[in-house]
Amino acid sequence: MKIPSKFIENAVEQLASLPGIGKRTALRLVLQLLNRSEEEIELFAHSFMEMKAHTKKCLSCGNIADTEICSICSNPNRDHATICVVEDIRDVLAIESTESYKGIYHVLGGIISPMDGVGPSDLNISTLIQKVENEDINEIIFALSPTMEGDTTNFYLYKKLKDHEVIVTTLSRGVSVGTELQYADEITLSRSLLQRQLFQQ
Amino acid sequence: MKIPSKFIENAVEQLASLPGIGKRTALRLVLQLLNRSEEEIELFAHSFMEMKAHTKKCLSCGNIADTEICSICSNPNRDHATICVVEDIRDVLAIESTESYKGIYHVLGGIISPMDGVGPSDLNISTLIQKVENEDINEIIFALSPTMEGDTTNFYLYKKLKDHEVIVTTLSRGVSVGTELQYADEITLSRSLLQRQLFQQ
Numbered sequence: 001m002k003i004p005s006k007f008i009e010n011a012v013e014q015l016a017s018l019p020g021i022g023k024r025t026a027l028r029l030v031l032q033l034l035n036r037s038e039e040e041i042e043l044f045a046h047s048f049m050e051m052k053a054h055t056k057k058c059l060s061c062g063n064i065a066d067t068e069i070c071s072i073c074s075n076p077n078r079d080h081a082t083i084c085v086v087e088d089i090r091d092v093l094a095i096e097s098t099e100s101y102k103g104i105y106h107v108l109g110g111i112i113s114p115m116d117g118v119g120p121s122d123l124n125i126s127t128l129i130q131k132v133e134n135e136d137i138n139e140i141i142f143a144l145s146p147t148m149e150g151d152t153t154n155f156y157l158y159k160k161l162k163d164h165e166v167i168v169t170t171l172s173r174g175v176s177v178g179t180e181l182q183y184a185d186e187i188t189l190s191r192s193l194l195q196r197q198l199f200q201q
Numbered sequence: 202m203k204i205p206s207k208f209i210e211n212a213v214e215q216l217a218s219l220p221g222i223g224k225r226t227a228l229r230l231v232l233q234l235l236n237r238s239e240e241e242i243e244l245f246a247h248s249f250m251e252m253k254a255h256t257k258k259c260l261s262c263g264n265i266a267d268t269e270i271c272s273i274c275s276n277p278n279r280d281h282a283t284i285c286v287v288e289d290i291r292d293v294l295a296i297e298s299t300e301s302y303k304g305i306y307h308v309l310g311g312i313i314s315p316m317d318g319v320g321p322s323d324l325n326i327s328t329l330i331q332k333v334e335n336e337d338i339n340e341i342i343f344a345l346s347p348t349m350e351g352d353t354t355n356f357y358l359y360k361k362l363k364d365h366e367v368i369v370t371t372l373s374r375g376v377s378v379g380t381e382l383q384y385a386d387e388i389t390l391s392r393s394l395l396q397r398q399l400f401q402q
Contacts (some may be wrong), residue, residue, distance in 0.1 A: 011249050051211070052235065065205055066206045093204065
């Protein structure tokens with residue numbers, strides 16, 4: 001596919017550099033953009049530059065915010081003694097949308113993944129340890145993905161935290177709500193048997 | 202899903218305005234962009250503005266180009282007496298990639314679609330008629346999508362062209378190469394029966 005304009009080709013390449021967008025999709029999107037007015041395209045393009053220029057990482061938790069301290073960390077109604085450790089901002093949004101967590105967060109900015117060259121020093125870990133050392137923290141909740149990388153990161157964090165006076169918990173694992181039992185994988189099923197709970201009405 | 206930064210929310214909305222990109226995908230892409238350097242994001246954003254500023258519609262065929270006349274129309278080795286009528290630039294790319302067409306193109310910029318409010322006057326049709334009247338054109342090939350809108354457009358163009366001395370042809374329709382016959386739809390199958398061809402080895 002030889003695109004007859006180098007400017008369009010350039011725009012296609014830029015869009016196709018985003019994960020999950022191929023060249024064919026990018027071309028479709030670029031041609032759709034080309035139909036818009038110059039002002040609309042300027043708004044489109046500037047939104048990315050402004051985002052980069054004006055968003056900050058919250059100095060306290062690493063969440064993305066427009067201010068030095070994010071709206072969750074600066075909210076006095078939240079429980080600042082409970083910290084939920086997550087991989088990135090999308091996990092914060094997912095947990096926030098459950099409306100069942102009132103503590104604060106700590107965003108690692110990734111998980112330990114030797115395959116991708118991500119080690120502990122690449123993550124926002126030291127500030128978490130500092131917080132536990134200097135502030136009055138009751139509980140640290142590990143809310144990383146239930147993958148090998150997530151478990152590795154959990155284990156690394158646990159080693160760092162276990163000598164401090166803090167309760168370390170992790171999200172429960174078990175069969176998902178709404179799935180049929182026969183389709184649950186064996187590891188999940190055996191774990192949910194071992195970690196069975198008292199029936200509550 | 203309440204995004205904690207209005208700049209990120211704005212960027213997400215801009216990306217989600219593209220067809221086929223939902224808010225969740227847009228957020229994933231925006232967070233990936235946010236990890237890039239300021240220069241990279243500037244390159245990304247500028248590519249769209251430059252594309253809008255520098256690309257032109259070929260004065261002859263309506264194809265998108267960096268010059269007044271596109272590289273196909275200005276190529277003396279192509280057959281300028283055969284014009285292939287297509288809906289948009291992607292169709293030009295698709296036909297060019299077959300490497301089996303040596304004529305030139307005429308890009309309509311859409312097809313007649315009353316449901317979407319697109320009428321004949323919104324399309325690049327008059328220049329095609331002018332070309333047929335003023336130049337030495339042998340054949341017009343209709344290469345529009347085999348949909349109701351495509352057929353409507355074909356019929357409209359045919360009415361405009363039938364009093365001129367030009368052969369009007371259309372792409373053959375029939376069973377696709379590589380598909381199993383049992384999965385072909387009835388209309389396609391019955392048409393490919395009616396329009397059967399002498400067997401050639």
